Amino acid sequence: MHQKWVGTQTTMSRSHVPGWRLRNAIHPDVYKQSYRNDDWVTYRCREGFTGTPTRTCGQNGWTGDSQCTAITCNRKDYPNADIEGPSKSIYAYKEEVEYVCKRGYEGRFTLTCGNGRWMGSNSCRSLTCDRPELINADIIGSVPREYRHNDQIRYRCKHSEEVLVARCEQGVWTGFKSCSECPKPVVPNGFTSGSQDNKVYYTCDDGYKLFKKGWWGEATCKGGVWFGLEQCIEKMQCGETPLIPNGKVSAERKPYREGQQISIRCSEGFQPQVSYLRCQEGEWSSGELALDEICKPETSNCVAPPKFDNAIIRTPFQTIYLSYSEVVYECRSKYLLVGDERLQCQNGEWEKKNITCQLYCEVPVDDKLTFTENKVKFLDGEVLHYQCTHHAESLHATCVDGKWNTTVECVAPDTSLDAADAQNTGRKESGREGRNLHSP
Secondary structure: OEOOOOOOOOEEEOOOOOOOOOOOEEOOOOOOOEEEOOOEEEOEEOOOEEOOOEEEEEOOEEEOOOOOEEOEEEOOOEOOEEEOOOOOOEEEOOOEEEEEEOOOEEOEEEEEEOOOOEEOOOOOEEOOEEOOOOOOEEEEOOOOOEEOOOOEEEEEEOOOOOEEEEEEEOOEEEOOOOOOOOOOOOOOOEEEOOOEOOEEEEEEOOOEEEOOOOOEEEEEEEOOEEEOOOOEEEOOOEOOOOOOOOEEEOOOOOOEOOOOEEEEEEOOOEEEOOOEEEEEOOEEEOOOOOHHHOEEEOOOOEOOOOOOOOEEEOOOOOOOEOOOOEEEEEEOOOEEEEOOOEEEEEOOEEOOOOOEEEEEEEOOOOOOEEEOOOOOEEEOOOEEEEEEOOOOOEEEEEEEOOEEOOOOOOOOOOHHHHHHHHHHHHHHHHHHHHHHHHOO
């Protein structure tokens, strides 16, 4: 408060003069009741308001029009965060605003309107991707240590020269495709599709065909080498030779021209009906003979041997068996083969034998048993004779459907009864001796 003395001194009461009280302001001297002419007062604004309002005491009362104005904050926008919920242009003192981080960032934060400025800070953390370690490829251009959201890299495959693109999204690389460890496959007179997962598909141009059957093929890259790439040959050339049942051809792996021949060799026991195959209009020809008629058996062969209960053959299955060839049978577990185990093909027919597999009983292992027969497997109906080591009584059991009809065992003698008998005998002998001592 400042006072001036000009001319006649005038005083006034602060409480009865208009203009003394201000909204949202606090008087600096609550105890002073009167002011002289030209006295002036500086007010302090209440919390949430700003300004330095003043009033001057004059002949007509208090003069001055400055006020305390409400503190506000203008909306604050961030490039990496959005306001959660409804937003507005102006916020009141101590009003809070929630922000959510945008895609490519993570986190959330709150700002509070303070004394003309926002309190708090942006805590959004950028989601980045580390520099990728590429196999069989090189990154094109600059190579920073990390990449931001939506950053892209272009990389070139070492062997195929193919240029690919990957993108950093939410801290993770997306769109990566692996580059083959093999060089770009070349198919003369043909073309390939894009290589993925170390595989490529290919076919031939017009006027050509694959060396093998089919009009397209698949190749796989292993250890830097393509496997499965076939050559494209002219349509009127012959390629892969056909499969001849019970026979084969002596051909090189190369295309053959019109009229060229390859010789035929039949398996043992078979006789070729034609001596060669001829390349004719791009196909292998055996004349009018079907492929399965080229190699015929020299003698009558047998079809697959017969099946017997609980038995199996110890060699791989065949559809044709040469005359005088043999197969050997064996029984399943817990069965014993009775008789001959072999069967022979004779002039197109298998020997008339009955391969029999029977259930058997095994001799038990027990040190208390002594067996009469010197064998360990007994067939159905056979009798096992045995004795127990502690007495000479002969016992027996019969094998019935793979089981003994009675338990094969020896029951140990009751030693407690023997001890009681010995004790009673001792008492009797002692009594006799006592009577002999007292007799005259």
